[in-house]
Amino acid sequence: MSQEGVPVKRRRENGPDEQPDLRELVKKNISATQEIKTMVNNQEKNILETIEKLEDQRENTGWLIRELVKIGAQINAENKKSLDKKFVLNEIFCDMLTMKDGDYRYGKCYEHFGQTWRIVVKRQDNYLGVYMGINKLGNTEKWSAETFHSLELSVGRVCRDTIRQEGNFDGYNMYGALKFCTWQEMQNRWLVDGKLTVKAEVHIRKLAGSVKPKLIDFDASAKFSDYILEVGGQKFHVLKQLLAMRSPYFEALFYGNFTESTKDATELKNVDPNDFQNFLEVLHGEYKAIDDYTLEGIMLLNDVYDAKTVAERCQEFLMEKSQLSLVKKLKLVSKYKNDELKEKLLSEIKTLEKYKSIVADGVDDFSLDVAQALLKKSLTLQ
Incomplete structure (x- = not known):
């Protein structure tokens, strides 16, 4: 029993009675709290450092992935086979400030798909005109080209301006923008040391007219034909077995698991009929079909059709006879x-x-x- 007002001593289990020391308890609690805070702070620091490392790794990995994607895209672009007729022209025009109203400046001529192309600029009514020019080659009396092209002014790799438009070269030898920009804007924004950089990207949709006479007729009078290939509105009567023997593409088309193999006619899309005429002539042994005007179109088709004979004849011409x-x-x-x-x-x-x-x-x-x-x-x- 205890007297009233006198605190009762607490009893340890299996030990002597003991009066609790509050100051010691508080001290221990404070110390433990500080240790916990230190541990938490260290953990937070470690976590933050880990996050930073992960972010760095993620950034490095992201950079690496982006670079690999770029390289992959470049490789795919180089290896991709297409029947599209495309090319790029680059030109630097010097002494632009000496041009007077009505003056033209002509870029260098470049041969693409049997014709020569060049960029032309003009000063007219204090505007800069930018054009795609074309010079007809060969002995064609009637010739035309339907194109989609872009014309671009640029300074370095950052500053550039582009227009895109249709080009129909039918009776005209130039097509472009009469008022690409004002002459003053050209001087202030695009001129570097009196030089103007112009880039043109051209996609030929359709060419009409041939630069040479036919060496073989693939019309309805063709002997031993058993299949019709329609190209650009023209019908080519061919012998399936001959094409299949020399081209893996046509072997698959005629004798593979395609619906075309059960038909007697089909259409080849996005193919120029003049190029196809020349390709077939070479495939049939008329190697005179290859010249500097027809060569690129034949090589374009053979990149897809993969006829060994055609490839060898084109290589032989390039190495021994071409004046390109x-x-x-x-x-x-x-x-x-x-x-x-x-x-x-x-x-x-x-x-x-x-x-x-x-x-x-x-x-x-x-x-x-x-x-x-x-x-x-x-x-x-x-």
Whole structure:
């Protein structure tokens, strides 16, 4: 029993009675709280450091992925086979400030798909006009081209302005923008040391007219034909077995698991009938169908149809007979992959001046392997 007002001593289990020391308890609680806070702070610090490392890794991984995607896209673009007729022209016009009202400046001519193309600029009523020009080649009396193209002014890689429009070259040799921008804007925004940089991207939708007479008729009078291929509104009467023997594409088309194999006619879309006429002639042994005007169209089709005979004849022509410029030949090699021809063309670059002119003209059209080969070549030139 205890007297009233006197605190009762607490009894330890299996031990002597003990009066609790409140100050010691408070001290211990404060110490424990501080330890917990320190542990929490350390954990938070470790967590933040881990998050930062993960973010760094994620950023590095993201950068790597983005770079791999770019490389993959470039490789896919180079390896993708297409029947589209496309090309790019780049031109630098000098001394623009000396142009007077009504003056034209003409860029260099470049051969693409049997015709020569160039960029033209004009000063008219204090406006800058930018045009795509074309010069008809061959002996065609009636010729026209339907195109989609863009015209672009640029300064470096950041500042640029582009217009896109239809171009129908039917009786005219130029098509573009009469008032691309004011002459004052051109001076203030696009001119660098009196030079104007213009880029044109052209997609040929349709070409009408042929630069050479037919060597073989594939009309209804064709002997031994058993199938009709419709191309651009024209009908080509062909022998399936002959095409299938020389082209894996037509072998699959005629004898594979396609609905076309059960028919006696089909349409080949996005194919130029003039190019197809020339391709068929070469496939049938008329190698005279290949010349500097028809070569690129034939190679374009054979990139998809993959006829070994056609590829060999085109290579032979390029190596022995073609009068195309060296840079144009390298562009064709870039697009249609031919290591033997690439090495031969590179061996023809014997001076640094020649090397610089080729790189300046073809920098946007060379494939990765040709660009690397040119870089190695430059190290051997004085």
